[in-house]
Amino acid sequence: MKRINPYFLFIPVLAFGLAGATTATQSPVSPPNPTGASTPPDPCATVLRDAENPQLQPVLSLSLMRCYEAHKMDKQADVFAWEVMAAPFWNVEVLALLEAAAHLKDAKKEVANQLVAHPISILDWAPHTGDRKRRSALAELWVQVAQHGPVQSQVKARERLHVVLGDTDEAKAFGKNKQPKLSVPQQKTRIANLSLRHENRIILTEGPKAIKGQPLNEDTCEIAYQVGKSGRKKRHYKKAHRFLDRVLKECSGTPVRKASYMKAKVASFQALSAALPLYDHFLANYPQDPLADDVMMMKALHLETSKKTTEAVATYKTLLSQYPDGDMWHEAAFRLAFALARAADVTGAIAQLDSLARKDKLDAFTQDRALYWRGRLKIYPDLKKLTPTQSQVSKEQGWQELQALSQTRSASYYGHLALRLMFHASEHLHMPASIAAPSPFVPMNTRLQTPLPDLPQQQEELALVKALIDRGYDAEAIWVLDRLQKVGNISHLDRALGYYLAEAYGKSHRELRKARLHWPHGLPVKDTLHTWQLAFPLAYDAAFKNAAEVYELPQSMLWGLSREESAFEKDVTSWAGARGLCQLMPATAKEEAQLGKIPLPNLNALFIPKTNTLLGAQHLSRRLKLLQHPFLAIAAYNAGPGNVRKWRKRLHDYQAMDAFVEAIPVNQTRNYVRKVVGSWITYAYLTGETVQTDFSMQLPKPR
Incomplete structure (x- = not known):
């Protein structure tokens, strides 16, 4: 099929990587009508009018293609499908390319040639690591190249499908009868990519075959390690240990360190007696490794859950002193207090919780946790039973602390536990007369509720997102926001707001998690309400x-x-x-x-x-x-x-x-x-x- 030239040129308007972008600026010219009959209205006139807006011009070729396709006006839809393939705004968006390629199904060879030519060059793209939909879309386009592209590109596409996108359904279906022969380095890369996508079943099948009868070297050591790791995930513990032991015996350097850690992790699901030597081996050989505090935490938890409380307490204390900047410090600080309480050292537990609660720059969850348990143990020192203390002073102190937590953090897990504990005490007559009876759980004042703000308009990219959302182009707005994760300088909060307004709640929530805004401190007030609304959307x-x-x-x-x-x-x-x-x-x-x-x-x-x-x-x-x-x-x-x-x-x-x-x-x-x-x-x-x-x-x- 010969490519149809577009009726109109599109005008570049945006600065962030859109040079040469094009869009329609007027309706297609209708052929002369000799009968004088009235021309039927263009069903896509609204989109065409929107395309006259300079701000929207680069993005509406896709919308026009969709509109004409929906109205079965294939000739016009073809024009804009080719525009999507050519426009710099869309030829970097794999979902848009796939949509255009699907419309141009009668021109598979021409589309395949376009995909591998500059500026698209789709075989050089690195697949999105965390977006299953985009990985599948890229695989589908690579399949089209493998079937209809130039010969050299077909070979490269087959290899890349198998090595890089082997986790996708499209690559699996295509490769059933057409698997390319891979070198050992390619097999290592394939298995590493499969591991990132948690394709453990495939790794456990292919990995052992790839290294069977071969000495372990840089590539085969990594494959053996990945087999051991997948064995752990699939709970094939004997197989995991067998391959990890081979790495420890035959390899050196980084694979040995990783295998030592994975052996410890496998053992954490098994008996304590078998696990302790593996924890200690890693800690003795890699005391400064970034994962050393993780291994020590595994050891301490294993001891604690095995009721070896004295040894667990000692291990938590060692972790806190040796790894003060490690990411396990806060959890270890709490688990130490909990282990002390398990051992009936309530005084020591309260002192540890008090120290933790006073630490600077605590996240809201850890602080709430420390405050709750400090108050709780002052009132009910028996960890396992809600039997009140005989000390009136301790009891009053604890209730004052929990009362404050229930009021300042009532919308949180530990704040609400404090309130429920107060109701429990009131029902069982455990509450001293000096402490006011608990009030019911009071919801947020409805007068606080206000609509979310508009996106800030000072930045051109966000102005485009707002314009798209205002006109109902939510999908296009979401794709623009996706693109702004790679280019532009937009804050996580603004991206979260944009996604939310386009009803992409999951993407909005992910932006808040990146900025650590998904668990706001305190209670909603005027200045923080919008963050709370974004963090807890009333989705679906x-x-x-x-x-x-x-x-x-x-x-x-x-x-x-x-x-x-x-x-x-x-x-x-x-x-x-x-x-x-x-x-x-x-x-x-x-x-x-x-x-x-x-x-x-x-x-x-x-x-x-x-x-x-x-x-x-x-x-x-x-x-x-x-x-x-x-x-x-x-x-x-x-x-x-x-x-x-x-x-x-x-x-x-x-x-x-x-x-x-x-x-x-x-x-x-x-x-x-x-x-x-x-x-x-x-x-x-x-x-x-x-x-x-x-x-x-x-x-x-x-x-």
Whole structure:
């Protein structure tokens, strides 16, 4: 098919890498009409008028292509599809290129030639590391080049698909019968890329074959290490140890250091007796390694959960003294206090918590945690049971501290625990007369609520984003914001606001996490309210409201769960295969769909908010009915009810819910429960759903 020349030239207007960009400035010229009949109106006239705006000219070729395609005006759509392929604004955006290439399906050879020619040169692109959709789009375009491009480009495309994008469904399908023969360095690169995408099953199949019968060198040592690492992730511990041992025996330098660390990590899931020598080996050989404090933390936690409390306390103290600037310091400082309390050294635990609470530049979560437990142990010194102290002075001091925390941080996990503990004490007559009775959980004053501000207009890039959103071009606005992560000088907060206004809640939340703004301090006030609104978006309100009503759950609880599961990215897939807003595994989703008679025609339906939230809400509701406490249900959502029952049996003497959560032996689940409950409480505070945040501070009796 011969390429159709565009009717009109587009005018470059933006400075950030858009030289030579083009767009339509008027409607296509209609052919003469000899009959004198009136010409039908152009269905894309609105987009064409928007394209007359100099600010929007570089981006609307894509919108015009979409519009004419929707109205089956293929000739006009072809024009703008080629414009997308040629325009500097879009020929660096893989999703736009894929959309244009899909429209030009009858010109596959011409498109393939265009893709490999300057300035696109798509075979030289580095795939996006964290965006599954863009990785898949790039793979699809490389497949088109491999099938229809120039001969040399076909060879390169096949290799790059297999080596660089081997994790994508497109590359897997294409390579089923056409896998290129790879050199050992290429195999190493392929396996390293597969590791980044958590394709552990493929690594465990291909890795051993790649090094079978070969001596270990720089390349094969790395492959052997990756096999060991994947074995750990898939819980094939014997296989993991076998390949890591080979690295330790036959390799040198960095692979040995990495294998030593991975051996310790594998052992952290096994018996303490086997793990201790591996922890100590790494710490003796690599005391200044950036991961040394992580290994010492593994050792301390392993000792603590194995009830070797004295040894755990000593290890935490060593970590705090040897690695004062390490990223494990704050967690170790708290775990030391918790271990001291476990050993009934309440005075030592309170002193440690007091020291931690007074440390400069603490994040909000760590400070809340230290303040809560300092007050809690002054009132209820028995970690496992809510039995009050006999000391009136200690009791009054503790209640004053918890009362202050419940008032200043009521929208947080530990602030709300303080309030619930006050209600527990009031009900059981543990509260001294000098302390005022607890007030109900009061939501945010509605007078504080104000609309989010507009994007600042001083920067040309943000002015473009605002103009696109104002005219309903949300997808284009999102792509512009994506591009601004690589070029331009836009703050995380402004990018978060732009994404939010375009309803890309997941991307907005990710920007806040980068800037550490996703857990704001204190309570919302006039100057910080907008940050709170961005950090806790009322995303997909209709879907969550419907699911909450169907399964009689607080909507704020479902929002809190989704915020931590997916950060509200409705089309995200985790490395383990969990999908959508509530991160449902395929098998779980199918089971819930069958039980609830919820239509699930295929797994892609899990990317539909209404479907996903219904399935997620039903799954959580069933866990809640089974385990009889929201904290336990949330833990089971993450780790499964079997593990929760096992932990309850292991921690059978724990009656206090707050201590049970801190004693959960799996880091991921322990953190997950606190984050989900914290988000749930914050949403309840912001939306007024506070009456549904009552929960018992004591564990229910096991069924």
